[in-house]
Amino acid sequence: MILKALHYRTGEPVEIEVEAGRIARIASAEAEPAERDALPYAAPGLVDLQINGFAGHDFNRSPIPPELPGTVARELRREGVTAFYPTVVTNGPAAIGSQVAAIAEACERDTDAASCIAGIHLEGPFISPEDGARGAHALRFVRAPDWELFCKWQEAAGGRIAILTLSPEWEGERRVHPPLHG
Known part of the structure; x- marks a missing residue:
């Protein structure tokens, strides 16, 4: 053609x-x-590094409906976005685990989700606890960086967490960890 x-x-x-x-x-x-x-x-497709939701669909509701990632992928394509990072925000550990797992499962089932989702953006909970810098994130879920917890989420996400929003303010958290993708 x-x-x-x-x-x-x-x-x-x-x-x-x-x-x-x-x-x-x-x-x-x-x-x-x-x-x-x-x-x-x-033109080349657009890439969006932070999609909390789109057209009434939200990646931060629990549970994430199984069809939501593919639906968002198809709707974003119509707008010229060919790759995106669904963004999961600061929440409790179980909710974050459930949300990243739901996105990963959708990528396994839905070819549109798999081809458009370039990775998952985890925006918190390892962010600043300070008012202002924290933005709209709930303070009760903000926590110091925790490598073991992150690894649990990465496993639940099938290795798809590609962007991590991390505050540099936490004392003693400047050590180097293994790469995110092994």
């Missing part, structure tokens, strides 16, 4: 050859002014 579009950076017409669902070739193309005005733009 060959698609015609305007290159996002140059605004020039291009032909995009697609084979087996993948871009095989991009080449310059000719287009009359009237045709050019009707052509869509072609």
Whole structure:
């Protein structure tokens, strides 16, 4: 299949050859002014590093419905987002474990979730306990970094936690740990 579009950076017409669902070739193309005005733009997909939810769907509710990650992936694709990091925020240990496990399970079952979810962003609970810096996160769930607890969550997430928001303020927490992905 060959698609015609305007290159996002140059605004020039291009032909995009697609084979087996993948871009095989991009080449310059000719287009009359009237045709050019009707052509869509072609651009790389957007990547969102923090998606707490989208279009009424929330990654921080418990339990996360099994279809939610795939539904969000499909809705974000329509907006040009081709990769994203569902973000789980500060909460109790069991809730965080349940949420990251639900996202991982969805990636195993739903090809749209698997292809769009680049990793999980864990935003807390290892954040600042100070008012202001903590933002809207519930103070009762904020805690000092805990490597063993993080490893439990990483196991529940199937190794998918890729971004961790961590406050540098905790005393004695400057030691180096093994890499997140072994």
